Amino acid sequence: MANDKKLVESITSMDEDFAQWYTDVCVKAELMSYSSVKGCMIFKPHGYAIWENIQREMDARFKATGVENVYMPMFIPESLLQKEKDHVEGFAPEVAWVTHGGLEPLQERLVVRPTSETLFCDFYKDEVHSYRDLPKVYNQWCSVVRWEKETRPFLRSREFLWQEGHTAHATAQEAEERTVQMLNLYADFCAEVLAIPVVKGRKTDKEKFAGAEATYTIESLMKDGKALQSGTSHNFGDGFAKAFGIQYTDKDNKLSYVHQTSWGTTTRLIGAVIMVHGDESGLVLPPKIAPVQVMVIPIQQKKEGVLDTANNIFEDLKACGLRTRLDDSDKSPGWKFSEAEMRGVAVRVEIGPKDMEAGQCVLVRRDTREKIVCPISEVASKAQELMDAMQHDMLERATEYLNNHITDAHDYDEFKEAVATKPGFIRGMWCEDEACEIKIKEDTTATSRCMPFEQESISDVCVCCGKPAKKLVYWGKAY
Amino acid sequence: MANDKKLVESITSMDEDFAQWYTDVCVKAELMSYSSVKGCMIFKPHGYAIWENIQREMDARFKATGVENVYMPMFIPESLLQKEKDHVEGFAPEVAWVTHGGLEPLQERLVVRPTSETLFCDFYKDEVHSYRDLPKVYNQWCSVVRWEKETRPFLRSREFLWQEGHTAHATAQEAEERTVQMLNLYADFCAEVLAIPVVKGRKTDKEKFAGAEATYTIESLMKDGKALQSGTSHNFGDGFAKAFGIQYTDKDNKLSYVHQTSWGTTTRLIGAVIMVHGDESGLVLPPKIAPVQVMVIPIQQKKEGVLDTANNIFEDLKACGLRTRLDDSDKSPGWKFSEAEMRGVAVRVEIGPKDMEAGQCVLVRRDTREKIVCPISEVASKAQELMDAMQHDMLERATEYLNNHITDAHDYDEFKEAVATKPGFIRGMWCEDEACEIKIKEDTTATSRCMPFEQESISDVCVCCGKPAKKLVYWGKAY
Numbered sequence: 001m002a003n004d005k006k007l008v009e010s011i012t013s014m015d016e017d018f019a020q021w022y023t024d025v026c027v028k029a030e031l032m033s034y035s036s037v038k039g040c041m042i043f044k045p046h047g048y049a050i051w052e053n054i055q056r057e058m059d060a061r062f063k064a065t066g067v068e069n070v071y072m073p074m075f076i077p078e079s080l081l082q083k084e085k086d087h088v089e090g091f092a093p094e095v096a097w098v099t100h101g102g103l104e105p106l107q108e109r110l111v112v113r114p115t116s117e118t119l120f121c122d123f124y125k126d127e128v129h130s131y132r133d134l135p136k137v138y139n140q141w142c143s144v145v146r147w148e149k150e151t152r153p154f155l156r157s158r159e160f161l162w163q164e165g166h167t168a169h170a171t172a173q174e175a176e177e178r179t180v181q182m183l184n185l186y187a188d189f190c191a192e193v194l195a196i197p198v199v200k201g202r203k204t205d206k207e208k209f210a211g212a213e214a215t216y217t218i219e220s221l222m223k224d225g226k227a228l229q230s231g232t233s234h235n236f237g238d239g240f241a242k243a244f245g246i247q248y249t250d251k252d253n254k255l256s257y258v259h260q261t262s263w264g265t266t267t268r269l270i271g272a273v274i275m276v277h278g279d280e281s282g283l284v285l286p287p288k289i290a291p292v293q294v295m296v297i298p299i300q301q302k303k304e305g306v307l308d309t310a311n312n313i314f315e316d317l318k319a320c321g322l323r324t325r326l327d328d329s330d331k332s333p334g335w336k337f338s339e340a341e342m343r344g345v346a347v348r349v350e351i352g353p354k355d356m357e358a359g360q361c362v363l364v365r366r367d368t369r370e371k372i373v374c375p376i377s378e379v380a381s382k383a384q385e386l387m388d389a390m391q392h393d394m395l396e397r398a399t400e401y402l403n404n405h406i407t408d409a410h411d412y413d414e415f416k417e418a419v420a421t422k423p424g425f426i427r428g429m430w431c432e433d434e435a436c437e438i439k440i441k442e443d444t445t446a447t448s449r450c451m452p453f454e455q456e457s458i459s460d461v462c463v464c465c466g467k468p469a470k471k472l473v474y475w476g477k478a479y
Numbered sequence: 480m481a482n483d484k485k486l487v488e489s490i491t492s493m494d495e496d497f498a499q500w501y502t503d504v505c506v507k508a509e510l511m512s513y514s515s516v517k518g519c520m521i522f523k524p525h526g527y528a529i530w531e532n533i534q535r536e537m538d539a540r541f542k543a544t545g546v547e548n549v550y551m552p553m554f555i556p557e558s559l560l561q562k563e564k565d566h567v568e569g570f571a572p573e574v575a576w577v578t579h580g581g582l583e584p585l586q587e588r589l590v591v592r593p594t595s596e597t598l599f600c601d602f603y604k605d606e607v608h609s610y611r612d613l614p615k616v617y618n619q620w621c622s623v624v625r626w627e628k629e630t631r632p633f634l635r636s637r638e639f640l641w642q643e644g645h646t647a648h649a650t651a652q653e654a655e656e657r658t659v660q661m662l663n664l665y666a667d668f669c670a671e672v673l674a675i676p677v678v679k680g681r682k683t684d685k686e687k688f689a690g691a692e693a694t695y696t697i698e699s700l701m702k703d704g705k706a707l708q709s710g711t712s713h714n715f716g717d718g719f720a721k722a723f724g725i726q727y728t729d730k731d732n733k734l735s736y737v738h739q740t741s742w743g744t745t746t747r748l749i750g751a752v753i754m755v756h757g758d759e760s761g762l763v764l765p766p767k768i769a770p771v772q773v774m775v776i777p778i779q780q781k782k783e784g785v786l787d788t789a790n791n792i793f794e795d796l797k798a799c800g801l802r803t804r805l806d807d808s809d810k811s812p813g814w815k816f817s818e819a820e821m822r823g824v825a826v827r828v829e830i831g832p833k834d835m836e837a838g839q840c841v842l843v844r845r846d847t848r849e850k851i852v853c854p855i856s857e858v859a860s861k862a863q864e865l866m867d868a869m870q871h872d873m874l875e876r877a878t879e880y881l882n883n884h885i886t887d888a889h890d891y892d893e894f895k896e897a898v899a900t901k902p903g904f905i906r907g908m909w910c911e912d913e914a915c916e917i918k919i920k921e922d923t924t925a926t927s928r929c930m931p932f933e934q935e936s937i938s939d940v941c942v943c944c945g946k947p948a949k950k951l952v953y954w955g956k957a958y
Contacts, residue, residue, distance in 0.1 A: 036559060036601050037589070040552035045617070048548050069527050073519035073638055074553075074591075074622060075575075080515060093581050096554075098591065100576040101626040101637075110516070112553075112577065112591070122515050138524065143553060143621075147580040158580075159552055 007338040013280060018224040025274055026153040029283045029343050039151045039158035043267075046343060047154075049291035050270055051161060055141060057193050057288065058163070058265070061185055062139055067165060070138045072119045075110040080118045084243040087117060090210020094147045096158075112145040117211065117236075117262055120166035121244035128258060131170055131250045137178070139165040154271035155228075155479050162266035168246065168258040172237065175259035179235040182263040183216040186231035194269065195286040195394035196220050196276050197402050198230060199425065199474055201450030206434050209262075213237040219449045219474065221402050222275035225423020227449050227476040230272050233263035271479075276398050277367075283344030284367050286394050287387040293323045294383050295345040297336045299352030301328060310351050313361060313379050317349075320380040322387070341366060347386050349379060367394055406474075410459045411466075419444040419477070428463030430473045436464035440475065449474045486817040492759060497703040504753055505632040508762045508822050518630045518637035522746075525822060526633075528770035529749050530640060534620060536672050536767065537642070537744070540664055541618055546644060549617045551598045554589040559597045563722040566596060569689020573625045575637075591624040596690065596715075596741055599645035600723035607737060610649055610729050616657070618644040633750035634707075634958050641745035647725065647737040651716065654738035658714040661742040662695040665710035673748065674765040674873035675699050675755050676881050677709060678904065678953055680929030685913050688741075692716040698928045698953065700881050701754035704902020706928050706955040709751050712742035750958075755877050756846075762823030763846050765873050766866040772802045773862050774824040776815045778831030780807060789830050792840060792858050796828075799859040801866070820845060826865050828858060846873055885953075889938045890945075898923040898956070907942030909952045915943035919954065928953045 011024035026032050031047030043051065059069075075098060082088045091114045098110040113119070124136060141163045151157045165182060169175040183200060190196040198218035208215035212234040220230045241247070241257035250256055277284040287293050294317050298310040310326060317324040327336045333350070340348045350362040361379055363372045367390050374382040405424025409415035418426045426446065430436060437448050451471045462469050490503035505511050510526030522530065538548070554577060561567045570593045577589040592598070603615060620642045630636045644661060648654040662679060669675040677697035687694035691713040699709045720726070720736040729735055756763040766772050773796050777789040789805055796803040806815045812829070819827045829841040840858055842851045846869050853861040884903025888894035897905045905925065909915060916927050930950045941948050 033602065033605070035552050035598070036556060037552040037554050037598075040554060042552070042602055043550035045547035045549055048550050051550075052548065068524035069531065070524055071522035071527050071530075071622075071640065073514050073516040073521070074624070075516050075519060075638070077515060095581065096577045096589075097579040098575045099578045102573050110575075119514070119516075123512065123521055126512070143550075145553070159554070161550065 007335065007342055011280075011282060011342075014223065014278070021278075022271075022275060023153065025278055025282050025342075031270070031283075032153050039148060041151075041153055041157050043161075046291055047270065050273070050285070050289055051267055053289040053291065054193070054269060055163075058189055059141070061189060062163075062165070065137075065181065065185065067137050067139045069140060071140050071142065072113075072116050072123065074113050074142070076113055076116075076118055078109045078111065080122055081111055083118060083121075084211050084240055087211035087240075091115070091146075096145050096147055113142075114144055114146045115262075115264075116140070116144075116164055117166065117240060118244075120262075121240050121246060121260075124168050124258065125244050125246045128168060128246055128248050130248055134168060134170045134248060134258065135174065135178075136168040137165070138167070139163055152271075154267055154274070156268075160267050162264050164264045165262060167261045168241075169260070170248065170250065170256070170258065172259045175237070175261050176235055179214070179216060179233045179261045179263070182261070183218065183231070183233040186233070186263070186265060187218050190218060190220065190230060190269075190272075191395060193286065193288045194273055194276075195391060195398055196230070196272055197395065197399040199402075199450060199452060201452040201474065203232075203450060204434075204437060204448045204473070206437050207448060209234045211236060211239060213239065217450050219425075219476075219478075220272050220276060221405055221424060221476075222272070222479070223278070223401075224275070225405060225477070227425065227474075227478040228268070228272050228275070229449070229478065230269060231263070231265040234261060236260040236262070277394060281338070282342035284394070285344035285346060287346040287391050290344055290346045291323060292325050292340075292343065292345045293387060294325075294347050294349060295336075295340045296324065296326045296349045296351065297333055297340070298326075298328060299333050299350055299355075303353045305356060306351065306353060309356055309376070313349060313351060313376065316380045317383055320384060322380070322383055346390055347383055349383070351376075365390060408458050409463050411461075412464055415440070415463050415475075416444055419446050419475075424476065425449065426475045427458060428473060428475055429457065429459045429461065429469030430471045431462035431465055431467045432470045433462075433465065433467070436462055440464055446475045446477050449476050449478060486814065486821055490759075490761060490821075493702065493757070500757075501750075501754060502632065504757055504761050504821075510749070510762075511632050516637075518627060520630075520632055520636050522640075525770055526749065529752070529764070529768055530746055532768040532770065533672070533748060534642075537668055538620070540668060541642075541644070544616075544660065544664065546616050546618045548619060550619050550621065551592075551595050551602065553592050553621070555592055555595075555597055557588045557590065559601055560590055562597060562600075563690050563719055566690035566719075570594070570625075573627065575624050575626055592621075593623055593625045594741075594743075595619070595623075595643055596645065596719060597723075599741075600719050600725060600739075603647050603737065604723050604725045607647060607725055607727050609727055613647060613649045613727060613737065614653065614657075615647040616644070617646070618642055631750075633746055633753070635747075639745050639747070641743050643743045644741060646740045647720075648739070649727065649729065649735070649737065651738045654716070654740050655714055658693070658695060658712045658740045658742070661740070662697065662710070662712040665712070665742070665744060666697050669697060669699065669709060669748075669751075670874060672765065672767045673752055673755075674870060674877055675709070675751055676874065676878040678881075678929060678931060680931040680953065682711075682929060683913070683916060683927045683952070685916050686927060688713045690715060690718060692718065696929050698904075698955075698957075699751050699755060700884055700903060700955075701751070701958070702757070702880075703754070704884060704956070706904065706953075706957040707747070707751050707754070708928070708957065709748060710742070710744040713740060715739040715741070756873060760817070761821035763873070764823035764825065766825040766870050769823055769825045770802060771804050771819075771822065771824045772866060773804075773826050773828060774815075774819045775803065775805045775828045775830065776812055776819065777805075777807060778812050778829055778834075782832045784835060785830065785832060788835055788855070792828055792830060792855060795859045796862055799863060801859070801862055825869055826862055828862070830855075844869060887937050888942050890940075891943055894919070894942050894954075895923055898925050898954075903955065904928065905954045906937060907952060907954055908936065908938045908940065908948030909950050910941035910944055910946045911949045912941075912944065912946070915941055919943050925954045925956050928955050928957060
């Protein structure tokens with residue numbers, strides 16, 4: 001058995017060094033690999049399969065709300081990027097520049113898209129003429145590039161995969177409704193598919209998107225107590241429309257500017273799943289996105305009938321639609337168990353000669369390690385039941401963790417004490433002066449995560465400066 | 480009715496100017512739009528939805544043969560591109576160069592991937608150690624960039640979408656089998672999903688992929704008699720493995736180089752669908768990839784009960800899994816018919832007051848325009864039946880067209896006569912001397928499309944130089 005433990009021992013303990021535990025899991029669970037291209041990562045099959053499952057589930061939810069997918073060019077001419085002032089200032093310092101095509105220098109430099117607001121605006125300018133052409137509710141799945149200095153797998157890399165929705169509406173109200181609708185869609189997706197509860201709210205002006213009137217965010221909480229911005233939805237008002245000249249004639253033949261939104265989530269969601277659910281043995285994946293939901297592992301597989309029975313169980317599970325594999329390799333069962341745990345297989349099924357005699361097999365849940373003895377004939381329905389239970393319980397546990405890691409601070413001493421000793425979100429009132437956000441960050445490294453939609457007053461004064469408070473804010477250290 | 484014809488009249492006749500007809504259809508069927516980024520196109524919802532349908536069907540076929548999806552970085556360091564001599568010579572003249580990241584010049588220039596052999600090789604070099612690590616059968620769906628001078632929607636643009644499979648095997652035989660397996664998969668996909676018959680064979684050395692030992696191709700025939708290379712599969716032997724040092728220890732502990740393949744298809748397949756099936760009224764799409772399979776169009780929709788009945792029909796069709804829309808806009812029925820035809824809706828369902836009285840509706844097939852009167856209660860099963868019939872008949876007609884456009888040429892006079900007067904493929908024997916390929920291209924603009932797998936002898940001498948013939952070749956003008 002000593003040998004079987006090697007795989008688990010190959011990852012650092014999360015208590016000892018959470019950051020190293022994270023990196024170890026990314027590599028040992030074979031989610032990704034580093035590449036020769038500095039700051040860019042390789043999505044290996046197991047990591048990419050999680051993204052495919054996320055895409056399929058999220059895309060279906062998009063389409064149910066009337067979203068249509070498109071694909072825009074990956075290059076943006078420099079002059080187009082510069083049309084909206086705040087936007088170019090926000091992105092120009094961190095883009096990759098294409099200067100040559102073939103053997104010739106380009107007449108105008110091109111940016112590899114860091115985000116595609118400018119391309120969609122340029123497109124809508126030609127597509128939108130009348131109120132009949134509205135709304136436009138488009139999305140694309142693609143990769144984007146931002147020239148980051150420090151990178152970490154899934155959380156921050158020079159190229160990452162994402163979806164970006166871009167919409168144009170006749171009225172300000174419709175744009176605001178779509179902005180909130182998509183934020184809620186993201187929050188529901190995180191809870192129902194990723195088993196991750198989130199805090200929802202509005203970003204402060206300091207933290208909002210370059211060019212937006214308002215940015216809404218979902219923030220999730222990792223097991224080390226740090227927050228992770230997990231999706232954002234922006235209301236642009238008519239700022240981009242004015243910069244790009246996107247106008248339409250309404251029913252009364254009057255010319256108006258459109259109102260726009262954009263919203264995005266990225267492969268960073270995979271990082272969130274790892275850090276919300278993972279444990280000392282590796283990945284724990286919610287069944288809805290686990291590439292392998294059930295792994296059948298035969299014990300003493302050379303004994304007569306074991307492999308045949310294991311194969312029958314495998315076929316039963318597959319037939320009921322579960323993503324199933326059979327591990328009939330020549331590794332030891334203990335090694336196979338460790339490997340399945342490391343990779344976040346939701347349930348493993350053990351079947352050996354003794355089980356066969358009793359007409360049963362053993363199911364082991366990845367999250368609780370609970371062992372369930374089950375008649376072979378009922379394995380498929382039992383496994384299906386465990387998928388539902390695991391999906392449900394994982395959200396429940398993560399919600400309990402989140403609720404237990406929110407601390408209220410009423411003055412600056414309490415605030416600093418909380419940042420230093422209590423991992424998680426800190427709720428504190430704010431005067432709306434950016435100077436306090438800056439001071440808090442300098443003193444504690446915590447930043448304003450969001451102003452929650454459900455505002456309440458826990459004190460009359462700003463947690464930092466003591467002046468009259470205007471907003472309740474969730475603060476925290478963040479990725 | 481004059482007004483209703485406007486949409487159809489807005490596209491050029493294919494007999495008059497096939498190239499203009501093609502461009503008109505791309506634009507008027509709202510498949511794509513030109514962008515401010517020179518040489519790059521925008522995939523609009525209707526065009527992108529076709530690609531999504533192609534992806535879903537093809538990806539399922541890939542996975543059934545053991546393919547796993549991954550994602551590699553979009554950038555290739557210059558030094559990596561240069562490792563395989565033929566490969567860099569083939570691609571360097573047509574790549575986009577990234578020279579700056581953020582505000583700094585890069586230490587090493589990066590290429591935006593034109594194809595990813597070099598990245599996969601660099602990855603496999605670290606991943607493959609033992610025969611247990613083989614085979615690697617990976618694929619990615621992504622976009623690539625080639626700095627083309629002349630571009631055409633879907634057929635040739637500076638950025639295009641594709642899939643690229645890259646495999647590594649223990650033996651030369653296994654690599655060859657995978658190369659042919661994927662070519663056959665592409666051919667079956669074209670026939671069964673796109674209703675496009677192809678000619679399969681091997682490329683001459685002049686036409687093969689930069690760095691490949693052998694390139695296999697599927698070639699389809701457009702309605703103007705020109706060939707379109709529609710998918711390729713390459714066997715690299717151990718050439719890349721030697722350049723990149725990809726070695727494994729076999730069961731006898733001996734060190735060997737792996738054998739590799741790659742294979743790809745692109746959004747050019749959408750161009751093939753347009754030019755194989757389209758007609759004077761616009762797009763004709765095989766039901767399996769049509770974004771809208773059935774359009775329900777109410778007649779005199781303001782009369783009582785018409786919209787309700789149309790809506791019931793719409794719900795019935797949707798419930799049986801058909802991609803269905805209801806056009807209840809305020810346009811005239813004639814305009815709606817034209818629009819549905821232009822966009823390649825497979826079947827339209829007409830329902831008006833008179834039909835309602837008789838308890839029936841009218842189904843119209845897009846390909847034959849045949850009208851089928853059908854009881855309202857049976858509309859879903861009838862529509863499903865028409866989908867199958869259309870899918871079948873479209874392949875049959877395209878196959879008949881292909882077979883009727885293959886001409887045998889026994890000497891150079893016959894060959895030149897055929898190129899000048901007979902659109903389609905020309906079969907002619909070849910001496911295997913590249914000089915004859917060059918001369919034929921100069922004299923006639925026709926190129927060697929492939930040496931078909933099923934070789935036969937139709938003459939003893941090369942169709943160009945008259946020296947002893949070695950291979951039967953399909954020649955043709957090509958896109």
